[in-house]
Amino acid sequence: MPPRDSVRVRTETRMAADGKVHGGGSGGPASRRPGGPVRAVTAFARTIWRHLTSMRTALILLFLLALASLPGALLPQWDLNTSKTAQYIADHPTLGPLLDRLGFFGVFASPWYSAIYLLLFISLVGCLTPRTFEFIGQWRAKPVSTPRNLARLPHHATVTVDEPPDAAAERIRRALRHKGFGGWRVAVRPERDGVVTVSAERGYLREVGNLVFHFSVLGLLIAVAVGSLFGFAGSVIVTSGGGFCSATPIAYDNFRPGRLVDGTDMAPFCVTVNGFHADYNDDGMAKSFLADVQIQSGAALGSDRWQRTELQVNNPLRIAGQRLYLLGHGYSPTFTVRYPDGQVRDYDAPFQPQDSMFTSQGVIKITDPPGYTGSAVRQHQLAIVGIFAPSGVLNGGVLTSGFPDLLAPAVAVEVYRGDLGMEGGRSQSVFAIDTDQVSLGLLKSQGRANLTPGESMTLSDGTVITFTGAKPWVSLQTSYDPAQGWALVFAILLVAGLLTSLTIKRRRVWYRIRPAASGAGSPGSEPGARPAGGDRTLSPGSADAVRTGAGSVVEIGGLARTDQAGYGAEFSALVAIAGSQDAQAADGRAAGASSADPAEAVAVTMPDGGPDKAKGE
C-alpha cells in the first residue's frame, strides 16, 4: 500500500472515532480540510497518534485493572473476612506479612489499585474530550463528499436510469430521506460536466451511544470513589430487647468508615429491637424473618416518640439518608448467676450459629463478678463457654440442634474461672475465650454440664449458674453512601449507551450520477491504485447506457464503518432505490470482487478464507 494511502486510511479512522479502519475513499476528507494538505496531514497525524496511543493505553489500563482486581477475589480480604485473613497470614508466615504490607489483603483500598483507577480516569477524560468536540463537528457537517473512485469501496454497483442526473439525484435524495428508510443524512453536490453526486450517511447515534457509555463509565467511577470516600458501614449485634444509637462509631461492633469519614457528623438515629420472628418449614428451612423494631431520628431523638416498624431481610429501612439492614440472626442464651455472697445477676450473650439448625457456639464473659475488688476481680472472672441448641438433641453425648426454632433449648457448657485476659489490649472474639489464658493456667475449668431451662450447676465456691432460656439476637447493619443514587443513574445510562452503540450501524453510501453519454470513460479516467478495479466497474450496465445515449449512469459505492458483514443486504436496497428493477444492472461479480480487494487493501477484515468458503460450503 503506498504511504499516501495509509495516511488517508488513518484519517478515516480518526473521523470514525471508532478506531476501525475502513477507508479507501480516494479523495477522502483529508485533502479537503482548510489550511493546506501538509498542515492538515501533520495535524491529523498528531491527533491520530494521540488517539491511537490513548486507545492502546486504555486497553492496557483495562487489563491492569482486571489483573489488579484478581488478588481481591483470590486472597482473603480484611474488609470481608477479618478472621480468615488473619488465619491466612498466620498460615503463611513469610509471604503473608509481605503481602499484607503490599496491600494484597485490602486490594481495593490499596494505593496501586487507586493509581490504576485514577489513570484510567484520566485516560477516559483525555479520550472523551476531543472525541466529543469531533463528534459535534461531524454532527454539524454534511455527509462526506463522494470519493473519486467508488469502485474501490467494499460495496459497489452500477445501474442505469432514464432520467437526467439532476432528476435522478433528487429522486434518490427523497428516497433516502423517506421515513422508515433508516434516517439517512443526505447531501447533493454537483460536479463538473453535469455529474451530480449524492452522499449519505447514517448511524450518528452510534457515536452518541458510545460517548454516553464512556461518560457513564466516567460518572460511575466518580460515584464509586465518592461512595468509598464519604460513605460508611457499621454492623452491630443486638439482642432482642436491646438497641443502639448510631451517633458514634463506638455504637457498632464493627465500623468501616470511608477514607474521609471520621465519624463525627453522622446523622444519628436510635433503634430498639422489640422482637424477632422467624417462620420455618417442617424441615427447618426458613420461610421468612422479621424483626420488630422501633426507631427515632431527627427531632424525635431523645424524646419518647418512637416509630414502630418491621425490618426484613432484603428490605432495608431507609432512615435519614442511611439504610438499616437485617443481615442475620441467632440466639443469646440467658443465665442467672447466684454468687456466694448472695447477689443474683442475669447474663446473656449472642452465640454464633454453626449450622442451618442453629447449633450455636459462644461464651458469656463475666468480667466484673460482684463481691470482689481490685486485683481480686481479675482472679474471679467467669466464662460460661459452650454450645447452645434451640431444639436440643443429644447425639452420643454431643449436643446439636434438630430444628432452628426455639422448641427445646439446651446448652452444653463448661465454666472457667480466672483471668479472662481482657485487659491486655488484645482484641478478643466475642464468641470465644482466649485459650492462651487457659494454657497459661490463668483460667481454670470449674466443670461442665448439659442444662435445660431451669437446671443449674454449682461451682466449688458455691456459685450457682442457672440456664434460664434464650432470646433471639439480630445482626443489623447501617450503611451510608451519598453517591449511590448517582451510581444507579450512570449505570442505567451506561447500559442504554452500550445498547445504542452496539446495535446502531454506521453506514455511508455515495451515488455518482453521470449523463449517460459521458459515462463511459470516467471511472477509468482517474485510475486509482488499482486500475483493475476501475476497469471492472465498466460493466455491461454502463455499456448499455452508452449505447442508448439517454438517461444517466448511477455508480454506487457503500462503506460500512461498523459491522461490515451486515451491510450487504442493506446495500442491495440502496442500489434498488437508485434504479428501477428492470433498469438495474448491479454488477454482482465486480462488486463481489471489489468487496474483497479494498477490504484487504485497507485491512478491514481478517485474512479472508475465500478458498475455504468454496470448500466448506
Add this chain to the structure above:
Amino acid sequence: MSVAIQENLSQLSDLAVEGAMAGYLVALVCHAVESATRRAPREPATAAGTLTAAAASSGAAGGVGVLTRPAYGPGAPVAGGSRRVPMGERFGRAAVAVTLVGFACHVLALVARGFAAHRPPWGNMYEFTLMITGAAVAAWLVVLWRTRARAMGVYVMMPITVLVFLAGTVLYTQAAPLLPVLNSYWLVIHVAAVSLTSGVLMLSGVASAVYLVRDRRERRVAAGLIDPDETPTRLPSLDKLDRIAYRSAIAAFPFYTFAIIAGALWAEVSWGSYWSWDPKETVALVTWIIYAGYLHARATAGWRGRPAAWISVVGLASIIFNLFFVNMVISGLHSYAGLN
C-alpha cells in the same frame, strides 16, 4: 400443586436432563466423525468453478457475507452435484438434528424443574449450570441457522457436553424452595441474566478458541509445514470465526452489563451495599473488563485478529473460573450461606 405431581415433575426434569446429556453426547460423536472424515467434499474441476462463482456472488450480496443469510444458503452444498451426500456431511446433519433434540430436552428439564420447585429454575449451581449450557446451545443453534459454521461443532459441543454431565452428576441437587435471602425479585433477574449471557459469551469464547486453532493452521500452511491440499480443514474461515465471536460477544455484553447492575441492585437491598467486592462479583467485574478490552482490541490497530481472539478466550476462562472455582473453592457472600 400436590406433592405427587411435584415429585413427578421433578422426575420428569431429571429424565429430561438425561435426554439432553444423551443428545449432546451423540451430537459430539457425530461432529467428531464429521471432522474425522476431514475430506472437504472433493470437487471436480467444473464444480470448483461453480463454487468460485457462488462465493463471488455471495460477496455481492453480503460483502464478506457471514452471519447474513446470503446466496450460498442451504442449496450451496449441492454445488458438488446431485451425487449422494458424503458421509461426513451426513454425520454433520445428524449432529445438528440430535443437538436440537437434546436442546428440547434441556428446555423441558428446566421448565419441569421450575414447576416442581415452585420458583424460577436457577437457584443453585446445578440449575445455574443447566441455564448456562442451555443458553450456549441456543446461541449455537442460532449460529448454525445463520451461518454455515457447523464444522466447528466438536469444539462447541465438547465443553457443553462436559458441563451438562458435570451438572447432572457432581452438581445435582434435589428440587427445593429457596432460602429467604435468595428469594428476591432482583435476584431472579440477576441470575437469569448472568446465566443466559454467560452461555452466549461462552460460545463467543469457543469461536475465538477455534479461531486460534485455525489461525495456527494458517500460519503453519504459510510456513510450508502443512499442505492444505493434503489435509484440508473444514473449520470456518478466520473471518467467519471472528464474526461469530464478535457478534455473540456484542449480543451478550450489554445484557451481561445489565446482569451485573441487577446484581448490584440486589446487593443493595440484601447485603447492605451495592458493591462489596465479594469474590464472585469481583470476578464478574474482571470478566466484564476483559470483554470491554476485547471490544477495544477489535477496534485497535495491531490488536485485531489473534490478540483479540486471545482476549476473548481469557474472557471465557474467566467465566468458567467464576462459575466453578469461585463457587466451590472461595466462599463469599455468594456462597448462599448468608443467613441460615
